[in-house]
Amino acid sequence: MTQRFYVTTPIYYVNGSPHIGHAYTSVVADALTRYHRLRGQRARFLTGTDEHGQKIEREAVKAGMAPQAFVDDVSQRFRGLWPKLGVQPDDFIRTTEARHVAGVQKWWRKVRDAGDLYKGSYKGLYCVACEGYKTEKELLPGNLCPIHERPVEERAEETWLFRLSKYQDRLLKLYEEHPEFVLPETRRNEIVSFVQGGLEDLSVSRSNFTWGIPVPDDPGHVIYVWFDALFNYLTAVDETPERAFWPPQIQLVAKDIVRFHTVYWPAFLMSAGFERAQLPTTIWTHGYLLSGGRKTSKTPGLTAVKTSGTTDPVRIADVLGADVLRFYLLREVSFGQDGEFSIPGIIGRARAELGETVGNLLHRALPFVGKYFDGRVPEVKDESLTETERTLRARVATLVTEAGAAWDTLTMHRALELTIEVARTANRYFDETAPWKLAKSDDRTRLGVVIAHVLEIVRVVAVMLSPVTPTKSEELLHQLGLGALTPTEDTDLWPTQWGGLLVNTVVRPGPPVFPKYDPPTEAAMLLSLDVRDAEPATEKSPPKNKGPMSTDEKPATESPAAVPTTAAVAPAAPAAPAAVTAEEASAIIAYDDFAKVDLRVGKVLTAEKIPRKDKLLKLSVDLGEASGPRTIIAGIALAFPVVEELVGQQVVVVANLAPRDFGKGLVSHGMLLAASSPESLSLATFAKPYAAGTRVK
């Protein structure tokens, strides 16, 4: 029977826009789903939004909106984020949907009928941001919530209480008999000692506000937002054919909500009649993404970290590409630990491991296929194999198996490390066998063996990467002459078998799969993602793989054919990565939208370098304005070592952009347009002179 895999993320509060922390959990869930499908399993991935409760009600009031209109708007921002990150949930549940409301009331009645709900009163210290009570000993000095660092509110209310205390022993037995219920182990230890410390009954209704699901048969109360929200995992599949997926194998959460998921949630389910086999298999707690040492969060004060760059996942994916961001999130952070998130870090990883290792491998081998094998994968006869190939294949097989085991234990950073090691191994094999020498010696058989092995390993790596970089993997496979992966139930596509790339397959060499992060492009990327004062990731890059890219021993690099792209080089405008996705290409805007951009002819009056800012130039640009020339800070210094060349040049200026503050008195009042390729950057200009300030349309 086909194995089933059901993974969930927390449903996100709609009290603010999504940020990189939400993207993180959802990217992980998406990659796990893709991995399990690749292995022939039936997989289902659920995410959604948590829309009730006092916190949301207060945000709606602040926004001057009715709660439903407010949650509709913010929920849509979450839903709209996922396609931009290549995240494909099978279902997106909202707690204001009728299916959920009816489901929660059904499960409330079950719990009530089991005798676990009673009316009483509750007095305590409430944190609205957590939507939970705190004990005095948990609080920081000044009665502050330890998570949100905001004052708690004293509450005394008539409420429905859930007999949580009754479940203390059953919960402890669950943790003991099924240690996999709470992972990683450190979290289990924390939870066990929390439960051993004694559980009080839990207040599960509210009567001081109305934005929630009404308590059945008691209209003066709404159901506590956590009782409501936790049941989403069940209401999404309950009473549908998808109920067969229940229970979830992996429920992902970050550490702030581990207690709700590992104590309250199983207790609610036990009360509703669920036996162990019907409880979630594992609640997996990951760490926080930190930006500038702090948790990325919806609270603007915490996200506005001056030097680390934006934490808006859409802007990051627009500039760097969704696959590159996904790779970084899974590769960089040891899953379960906190991890510092940084834009230069994304670029550094992508360049060193995707570009210079994986992409490099493909683009080193392909030219030989065109030149010596008529564009087809060469034949390899068993008798032509040497000890080197046998060792290589054995090593690859071991790495592939170990990487699969790493995925199975949610050590994705390790799985990706092993995947990159496969590509490194093949790059070393390429260096050692030196196909450019074999080509000169006319040993076509041996040359064919080497090239066929390298290409097969590119296939292996593309498949191994596909849960994380689905689009880039498809591009790699396409250039190898292969079609996209089509996972089917009961067919394991994990590349444990050698030889998926058949002899005579016609390869399709194309542009570099991963953009080259040359200094000017990188500088523009950093600027457009609000990174200030960062060391370019280029300088921290590990050494490149050695070896020729063409058949004539050119230096190793990933780009046989640079693809010119347009790139804005001053702040706030994303520099396009080398590959333009179909989605980007088809993003049509109305003329009215275009007309909002005020483009003007400008004339550069002065240009100067800025001390200790290698990538920036300070320009004074005449736009024919009565107020005088404008100061524009542009990330073009690396393309203009002789700054004087710029003086007198006509440029195209975006004149109605909000000023951007670079700190230390540097404020830019406009942006220049430019085109850039991995090799060069030039400013947009005109063949004939025009008066400064002339409108460009």
Ligand code: ME8
């Ligand atoms: O807690 N690092 O919603 P929420 C890593 N509605 N992950 C992060 C993160 C960060 N800096 N910030 C957020 C809620 N997350 C409840 C959940 S479930 C029944 C109800 C991710 O909007 C992480 O998965 O505060 C965390 O658990 C979740 O977003 C919290 O989202």
